[in-house]
Each structure stands twice: as structure tokens, then as C-alpha cells.
Amino acid sequence: AQDSIKRTEVEPEAKGPQHEMNPSLLEGGLLITVLDIDNDQALAQAELFVIDSNIVDIKRMRAMVTSGMDMVKVFRYLGETYLTDEQGQVRIPKSVGDLTLAGSTNTHFNFEDHVEIENDAFTLRLSAIDMFLVRVVDSAGNPVENAPVSVRTKRGQNIRDTIAAWTNADGIAEMKLFENLKEFLSRGDNFVALKILTPTPVEA
Secondary structure, three states: OOOOOOOOOOOOOOOOOOEOOOHHHOOOOEEEEEEEOOOOOEOOOOEEEEEEOOOOOHHHHHHHHHOOOOHHHHHHHHOEEEEOOOOOEEEEOOOOOOEEEEEEOOOEEEEEOOOOOEOOEEEEEEEEOEEEEEEOEOOOOOEOOOOEEEEEEEEOOEEEEEEEEEOOOOOEEEEEEOHHHHHHHOOOEEEEEEOOOOOOOOOO
């Protein structure tokens, strides 16, 4: 069997402590409400990641996501992290540039970029996470570990890696699908790609 592809990856480390603010404690800030997209139920103790485009390099963020890093880890690493209260709400400071907001629980995730704030309030709706699984094997049918796999989307003449992941010891790559991503994928032609060439030829 072919040796597993070797990989060196620097995982983003979690930054400092989360901000847990009562909505009444930050007068003049932005009130963010995090809800379940299916039933509009408040999501308490959800992580809210806030990215200001004037502070964070958005191109770098996209590159990290399409390189195979977990999207939640990317947002946690690059953004400021807050926790919602029992009503699914939290206040955050007003931003300088465009805002990207992402929310996460153990079962839900979603994000919105170029957020338009009206009356200093915004509602972020999270969807249940579905897992898209891809299995990579060599010419003998053996699982290939540490293979970088992506979902590529073609829209017109443009092709881009939308999400990516690395295979585990069983040759399985797990990619998280959520509402905004599903909607984006629905507008183009999608296919799965193995993102690198192996050191030695492998029969397809």
C-alpha cells in the first residue's frame, strides 16, 4: 500500500478568554441575537465570532478556510469571541469596517459577511450542521491518510475551492455544510478534488 501523504499543518490556536457581556452592560454597542434558523429559538451560550474587515485580512481568512482548516477554528483565531446569554443575545462594540459575524454551537453554525446593521441590531440565524464525507483510497483500495480534499465550485468561468478538509486514518475527509454554504453551492456546478499531486504516480 502507498504510504500516507505527509502533511505539516499549523492549526490556529484559540485566542484569549471569551467575552461574556450582558446586553445591558455595553450601551451604544450593537445588539446581536443568535437564533436557530428552523424555529427561531434563542441559542444560549452560543459562540459569536466578530471579524472587522478594517482589522482582519479577509483574503487571509478565505485562504485559511480553503486550505483545509476547520472554519470554526479560523473564525475563533481571527475574530473576537463572545458568548450569548440565555436570550441568545450579546452586545458587541461598534465596528470601523464591514463586519463578518459567525455563530457556533456543538450542533449549529453559520456566518454572514458584509453584515448590514439596522438600528444597531442584527439577528444571526444558525443552521444544523450536515457532514459531507469523502473517502480517498489508493489504487489497491487502501485508505489514504492526510490527503487534502476540497469541494470546488464552478460558476461561469470561475473555479474556486469552497471548503476543504484532510482525510483521517480511514481515508475519510469530513466537511461541514451549513445554510449559507449550501445556498452558495446550489448556484454553481460542484465537484470534489484531490488538491495535490503525490510524490509517485497513483492510478486513478
